[in-house]
Structure formats: structure tokens, C-alpha cells
Amino acid sequence: MEITTFLIARRDRALLVGDYSLYRQQLSRRLLVVRKKLNASSTGRKYAPKAPITAEDIAGNHEFAHLLLLSAERAWAFAMHMKSTHAADTSTKGITGSIKRHVVSRFHKANIFASHLVKLLQEMNKDGALTQPLLEARAYERSLQGALRFEKGNWEKCLQSYAETRLLYTALAQSRGPKQDEVFKDLLSNTVDPSVRDTAYQMRLPRTMSIETIVQRYVPSDNNSFVAEALRLHPQLLQESGTAGRKNMAGDLADVPQKLTWRSRTVKLEDATTAQALASVTAAETRLKSFLAANQDSDRRALAAAYDDVLLPSQDAVDTTKTAIDELTAEGVLQGDSRMQALQITRTAVNYSLVEWRVGRNRVLCGDQDGAKFESEPIKQSKKPRADGKPREEQEESNGRKLTRLKERVVLYDSTIQSVDSVKEFPGVAADQAFMRELDGKKAYFSSLRCLAIARSHMLHGEKRNALALLSRALDLSSQSLSSSSDEPAAGGVPKLNLRPAETKFLNDLLERSVLQHRALVELENLTSAKSQNSFKPPPMIQRLDEYPPDGVDLTNLVTYPPKFQPVPVKPIFLDVAWNYIDYPGRPKKGTATAADGNIDGAEPKQEPKKEAKKGWFGFGR
Secondary structure (H helix, E strand, O other): OOHHHHHHHHHHHHHHHOOHHHHHHHHHHHHHHHHHHOOOOOOOOOOOOOOOOOHHHHHHOOHHHHHHHHHHHHHHHHHHHHHHHHHOOOOOOOOOHHHHHHHHHHHHHHHHHHHHHHHHHHHHOOOOOOOHHHHHHHHHHHHHHHHHHHHHOOHHHHHHHHHHHHHHHHHHHHHHOOOOOHHHHHHHHHHHHHHHHHHHHHOOOOOOOOHHHHHHHHOOOOOOHHHHHHHHHOHHHHOOOOOOEEEOOOOOEEEOOOEEEEOOEEEEOOOHHHHHHHHHHHHHHHHHHHHHHHOOOOOHHHHHHOOHHHHHHHHHHHHHHHHHHHHHHHOOOOOOOHHHHHHHHHHHHHHHHHHHHHHHHHHHHHOHHHHOOOOOOOOOOOOOOOOOOOOOOOOOOOHHHHHHHHHHHHHHHHHHHHHHHHHOOOOOOOOOHHHHHHHHHHHHHHHHHHHHHHHHHHHHOOOHHHHHHHHHHHHHHHHHHHHHOOOOOOHHHOOOOOOOHHHHHHHHHHHHHHHHHHHHHHHHHHHHHHHHHHOOOOOOHHHHOOOOOOOOOOHHHOOOOOOOOOOOOOOHHHHHHHOOOOOOOOOOOOOOOOHHHOOOOOOOOOOOOOOOOOOOHHHOOO
């Protein structure tokens, strides 16, 4: 019987699309269905007494246990709905009066149902053994009791309830293994741990006290068989050492740091939540280094996906540090306070670490030497044999696919350059001139790679001059990045933001060779175009006497020598004049009329009488 999974799955689905009111309505409908299925619905009056649920009922059918769980969860959802509704209303002074009493009564009702379920499960185990469902039911009942005591303001007993809840859920998470404990991890990080922190804040406990220390100090261990069973399964749950070496929820050893060093500045981690978040980042980095060392020949996309396991806890560390700064600011702590200064340095360090891992993932996606090498990728051949039985020939990668890969790299370089620029906005970075010069050199390195990728795309289009200009710009940027390379190798060989001298030197040498090669190609193109222009020879000067030579007379092209055989016109004016005096066949003789004119030989044409012109105004004579 999976109690925690049964509850959390329903809660997450409902709260994903709605609020606590919708969740309560869904629970009411589900309760009606379960009661009808178990023949436990009231027939008659609304408030008719219902038959009590016994241990035999649960042993025969687990739906009776679900009936108690749904009833408790509905009462809890009603209380949370009232709290969330009045928390959003800023016009009042919080929850007071009858509303406060109503919220307390709902939590009390939910606790009654959960306690009844724990007693029934204890009755089922006649031998006294504490099974996993019983531990889950006890942890759920303790969480509801902690919420009830929090509303009543009984802080010490509330912290005891939440401490036992966290201890039981941590033991259950470690018993499940790393692949089946996601439900308990989310429950601890989203619900239990914030409740422990809120209660500790109300009790004025120091921020340096970690959650593990709070649980060890306030967990009720006297005459508590549930705590004893959890410690029997996992004795290390309440262990604490000076170095804060503890087991986390997944069962991995996590060393919580006490100090943080950032560019020759060492600060003490006074906020326990921030220290725990940094410990999670350190554990994730160790796992990533091991994965990369064991899978060096894997696909670069699979290697880049492994960086997500470090980016997520790094982002959590950034959020936790910002939350701690906001809390101190709300308390009125000045910026010059040592605690605030330590948190500001911590914030810069964790933000820079997050940027480093983002840049490292982009470098892995770019390929060998951060994308400086660009080779054709093999095209996947179809496994189906050809119809003629001949083997398939290997095809070369098309220019379209190459351009697509280059565009992807340019996007990665743009993201990397933007990340490097964001570092300059972190607190305290602008005053560190040496660090600013180092960032400028790293930006120049990735800008040089960006120009190189764009130059290669121009080469694929045959635009050699544009490619040469971009390569020359990339060479200038690469020369600037030579001074920013660090002699310190990347930790564990994991690509991050640090640049090694070998990487910058390889890029600079590659660009020098490329610039020389493309200069030669452009020069050859210029010579070829000049030769093609000079191949056109104009006609001799004797044939262009009507044109003025602006560039001077070409003395080597005055006439055509030796002369070529060509037709020459002979006296065209004489032939035109002779046309009037020569009788050609088919031409009528002078003085004869043709039939087309309507005249007969020897007949004179008729003359029409001339009309007398009108005189005067409007044709009236004078």
C-alpha cells in the first residue's frame, strides 16, 4: 500500500492546473465514488452516523485506508485554501478571529483521520513489526500535526513534529534507492524543509544551524518506536561531525563546506541552507567528472546532457543565496555588515560557477577544440540493400547540412559571449581590473571562433573576399585572447570557462594559416579577373576615327596588318543616280500609265473644275 505516492500524485495533478479549492472538490467526488464502492455511503439524513472503519476492513480491502486518507486530505485542502485566500488579501492583518479558528479546526480534523489510520495499521501488525506503510502513515500524521501546532503558535512542539516527519521521510527515501525516491525528495524539498525553516525562524534559531542539526536536536526519541525503527534501518541519520559529513536524501555522502574562497577572498558560510546547496553542487560535479571520464567517446549531445545534473543544483544555490540576502535586507541589515558582505561574495561566486558550467556545456556541443576544427560528418546510409545488389557508396555531406551546423555553432558562441558579458554585472567584478581583462580575453576567444564559423559559411558560398575579411578579424581577436589563457588546467579535465594556452595557441595558428591561404585564393581570383578583362581587343584605330581615345592612342592597333580579305562597297552614290536612267526589267517606261492608275495609254486624265473661293465674312460676298 503506497500511501505517500497515492497522496502526492493526486495533490500534484490537482495543483498543477488549479488551486486548493479545485483539489478539495476533486477529493469530495472521489470520496463519493469510494464510499459507493464500499457501500459506506449514508442513505437518509446527511449527518447520519457512519459505521466505523476497523483493522479487519483495511486488511480485507485497502480502499478503506484510502477512505481515511482522502478524508484527511480534503480537510487539509480546505484549510490550505482558506490560508491561501487570506494570505493574498493585503488589506487585512492576516488570519484572525473565526477564520483562524476554522483553519485550526480543519487541520485538527485532518489529524484525527490520519491518527485513526495509524492506530488501525498498528492493530493489523499483531507481531509489532513496523512496516513501510505504517511508517508512511506516521510521517503523514506527524506532518498534519505539525501544521496544526504551527497555526496554534506552539513552536517547539511543532518543530518536534516536523523533525520526526523529516527523519521518517529521509529513512523511507534511502530505503527506496536512488531510482524510486523522487516522490520523497520532492516532498522533503518542497514541503517539509521549508516548514522546518519557518518554525526555526519563529523560535529565533541561528541561521547557521543546518536542518540536520535541527532534526537531531528536536526529534522526539523517548518512547518513540517509529524513530527507533528509522534509526535501526539507517543509523547515520542523526550523525553529525565537525566537517558536516552527512548522508543526503539519495544516500550519497555530502560534505557541507564551512568556508568559500573566491579570487583570494575567503568568507564563512553562515547560512546553512546556502552551505547545503553548495554541498549538493559539489556532489553533482563529482558525478559529472566520473561520467565524462568513463564516456569520452560518447556522442557530444549525450555528454552535454550530463551537464544538466550540475546546472540544476547550481541554479538552486544561486536562488538560495539570493533568498538569504533578501531575508537580511528585510530585517534591516545594512550593506556594510559582515554577514551581508559575505553573502554578496558568495552570490558572485555561485553565479560565476553557474556561468562556467553553462559555457562548458556549450563548448562540448561545439565539438573538438571548441569548434575550431570543422570536418564533414558521415551521412547515415540506409541498411536496406540496393535492388541491383551493389554496395551503397558513401555520400559526402551536402553544403546545406554544413551550413546548418555552422549556424548552430554561431548560436552557441552568441550564448557564450552573452554569458561572459553577464559576469561583468556581478557584485564586485567591475572593481577587479585584472579579472575584467581576463574576461575580455575570453570574450575575444569566443568572438574569434564566431568569426571563423561565419567565414566558413561564406567560403561554402564561394565568397572568398568576405571570408578573408572575417578571418583577418578573427586573427586579431585571437591575438588578444592569447594573454588571457590560464596555466591552470580545468578541474578533472571538464571543459568550463578556463582557457588553456594550448587551446588559444591552436586557434591562433589555425587562423594564421587560413588567412595566408585565403589571401592567395583572393589574389588568384583577382589575377584571373584582370586577365579576362584584358582579353578583349577593340577594333583598329582607323575604324574608330570618329571616337576620341581617352586613354591615349594605342600605336600597336592602328590598322589591321596584314590586311584581311573582306568586302568593300564600290561607289554607292553613282549607283543611286544611275537608277533613274537605266531601264531594268519589270520597270515601266517613263510616260506610260499602269492599269493600277486607271489610265489608258494615250488618254489624258480628266481635270476637275476649280471651285471658286468664298469671299467675305461667313461666305457672303461684297
